[in-house]
Amino acid sequence: MRNFLSDRVQNIKPSGIRKFFDIVSEMKDAISLGVGEPDFETPWHIRDEGIYAFEKGKTFYTSNSGLLPLRQEISNYIQKTQGVNYNPKNEILVTVGGSEAIDIGLRALLNNGDEVIIPQPSYVSYAPCSYLTGGKNVFINLKAENEFRLTPEELESAITGKTKVLILPYPNNPTGAIMEKSDLERIAKIIKEHDIFVISDEIYSELTYKGKHVSIISLNDMRERTLLINGFSKSYAMTGWRLGYCCGPEWLIKQMTKIHQYAIMCAPTISQYAAVEALKNGEDDVNMMRESYNQRRRFLIDVFKKMGLECFEPYGAFYVFPCIKEFGMTSEEFATKFLQEEKVAAVPGTAFGDSGEGYLRISYAYSLEKLQIAMERLERFIHKLRVRV
Amino acid sequence: MREQLLSIIEKNSRIGISELAVLLGKEEIEIANEIKKLEEEHVICGYHTLIDWEKTSIEKVSAIIEVRVTLQRGQGFDKIAQRIYNYPEVKSVYLISGGFDLMVTLEEKSLKEIAAFVSDKLSTLDNVLSTGTHFVLKRYKVHGTILDEVNEDTREVVTP
Numbered sequence: 001m002r003n004f005l006s007d008r009v010q011n012i013k014p015s016g017i018r019k020f021f022d023i024v025s026e027m028k029d030a031i032s033l034g035v036g037e038p039d040f041e042t043p044w045h046i047r048d049e050g051i052y053a054f055e056k057g058k059t060f061y062t063s064n065s066g067l068l069p070l071r072q073e074i075s076n077y078i079q080k081t082q083g084v085n086y087n088p089k090n091e092i093l094v095t096v097g098g099s100e101a102i103d104i105g106l107r108a109l110l111n112n113g114d115e116v117i118i119p120q121p122s123y124v125s126y127a128p129c130s131y132l133t134g135g136k137n138v139f140i141n142l143k144a145e146n147e148f149r150l151t152p153e154e155l156e157s158a159i160t161g162k163t164k165v166l167i168l169p170y171p172n173n174p175t176g177a178i179m180e181k182s183d184l185e186r187i188a189k190i191i192k193e194h195d196i197f198v199i200s201d202e203i204y205s206e207l208t209y210k211g212k213h214v215s216i217i218s219l220n221d222m223r224e225r226t227l228l229i230n231g232f233s234k235s236y237a238m239t240g241w242r243l244g245y246c247c248g249p250e251w252l253i254k255q256m257t258k259i260h261q262y263a264i265m266c267a268p269t270i271s272q273y274a275a276v277e278a279l280k281n282g283e284d285d286v287n288m289m290r291e292s293y294n295q296r297r298r299f300l301i302d303v304f305k306k307m308g309l310e311c312f313e314p315y316g317a318f319y320v321f322p323c324i325k326e327f328g329m330t331s332e333e334f335a336t337k338f339l340q341e342e343k344v345a346a347v348p349g350t351a352f353g354d355s356g357e358g359y360l361r362i363s364y365a366y367s368l369e370k371l372q373i374a375m376e377r378l379e380r381f382i383h384k385l386r387v388r389v
Numbered sequence: 390m391r392e393q394l395l396s397i398i399e400k401n402s403r404i405g406i407s408e409l410a411v412l413l414g415k416e417e418i419e420i421a422n423e424i425k426k427l428e429e430e431h432v433i434c435g436y437h438t439l440i441d442w443e444k445t446s447i448e449k450v451s452a453i454i455e456v457r458v459t460l461q462r463g464q465g466f467d468k469i470a471q472r473i474y475n476y477p478e479v480k481s482v483y484l485i486s487g488g489f490d491l492m493v494t495l496e497e498k499s500l501k502e503i504a505a506f507v508s509d510k511l512s513t514l515d516n517v518l519s520t521g522t523h524f525v526l527k528r529y530k531v532h533g534t535i536l537d538e539v540n541e542d543t544r545e546v547v548t549p
Contacts, residue, residue: 017547020547021547021548024546032547034546034547036549037548123549173549295397295413298411298413298414302411367540
């Protein structure tokens with residue numbers, strides 16, 4: 001039999017996360033700090049709305065773009081938080097998670113050989129999605145000394161004549177880094193100069209701990225060259241509902257809708273009804289969860305300080321990204337040893353790009369009690385390592 | 390900070406000052422002063438422990454009693470409520486809008502004792518017109534805490 005597989009799919013490496021997942025799954029009663037989703041269940045009133053939608057028999061397709069009332073709520077939300085207007089009729093598309101928007105956005109934008117700038121460490125799907133559709137990935141290795149923010153110099157040096165798209169992954173998974181307004185202004189200038197299009201993945205936008213999140217779409221002339229991606233997974237603890245959305249200029253949303261229409265049809269109907277409720281009445285829940293994450297974040301930063309473990313203070317998402325270079329091990333070695341000796345799982349930074357080498361992603365989507373136990377074990381572990389050295 | 394401080398210690402009154410300071414990003418002295426103030430203002434009225442007595446061998450029976458009262462000149466609800474809440478077996482007393490006036494919760498060792506309290510003490514008060522006693526069969530959620538909740542993490546162990 002011939003090899004029926006495409007070259008491209010064979011060239012994609014399986015996610016480093018997957019590899020680590022397999023090791024952790026085999027270990028009994030390990031504490032995992034490796035989860036990239038909220039520990040909260042979806043707030044009850046949102047679930048209730050989903051149940052109600054089932055009862056009413058809302059079991060059919062919606063329009064390809066998503067329920068109009070939902071797109072209207074999304075439009076209101078962006079207007080309220082960023083002061084930018086998107087027409088719900090033709091500038092907003094409801095997708096199956098933010099992930100789908102990343103995929104079809106890239107597919108709608110890229111020709112063979114177009115260059116996509118991807119700052120790393122960052123979420124695992126940008127590079128493979130871009131590669132599958134013919135994009136050529138150019139990575140920027142973000143630095144801890146810049147708190148993993150993207151600097152104008154770094155951006156400038158990655159740009160070539162073939163650059164078409166910049167992925168802007170903030171608030172960032174796995175580093176917890178954010179980009180503040182002044183940071184964005186500096187890179188926006190270069191983006192416009194070089195006529196680049198931005199895919200801004202803002203799925204963690206509600207989880208920032210140093211003022212409100214500022215989107216690049218709110219800067220002068222950036223709305224026209226940006227695809228804003230967001231969703232319900234992180235802000236409303238709705239990961240399993242698989243619901244996201246994107247907002248962009250009509251010429252792009254129109255083309256993306258074609259791909260979405262043929263590949264997906266529409267996002268899950270029940271989830272869409274629940275999401276209307278989330279946007280209408282979910283603000284208190286978001287505030288409660290944010291405050292809770294923030295307390296855990298402060299706890300971890302304080303613990304690291306006491307242990308003498310180097311870590312910049314992250315102001316976004318629910319991850320901390322401590323540096324483990326002092327122990328002379330790779331991230332993977334450290335994570336594996338930590339798991340074997342102390343039964344705590346934290347994801348090696350390298351799962352999110354080569355520049356994650358020397359770092360560990362620790363998720364604080366866990367109860368304080370659990371984090372406390374895990375941190376006691378981490379302290380014991382690094383104490384042992386330091387003594388050995 | 391007040392609201393956040395209260396919502397933490399409402400759930401966990403054993404948490405220490407230094408831990409609170411870390412969680413809220415404040416100095417320990419600020420936290421200590423705030424707690425002192427809250428105690429003085431009687432915003433914090435006590436530090437109790439939530440116990441599921443059913444899991445012990447100690448017998449306890451609870452009842453919720455609806456009480457209808459008549460008011461007399463110069464004597465508002467407060468006066469009658471006081472007559473009732475002074476009994477040590479009374480756990481709580483609320484003034485209620487709607488079909489009756491006061492809601493009284495009671496905890497005793499047996500059904501008999503509750504019945505005795507209602508017939509001998511509560512019903513005989515001058516202002517009490519009638520009572521309706523509801524015995525508690527099972528407590529599912531108390532003080533915002535689900536008593537038999539199983540907190541199992543059903544998430545995948547590692548996800549991107």
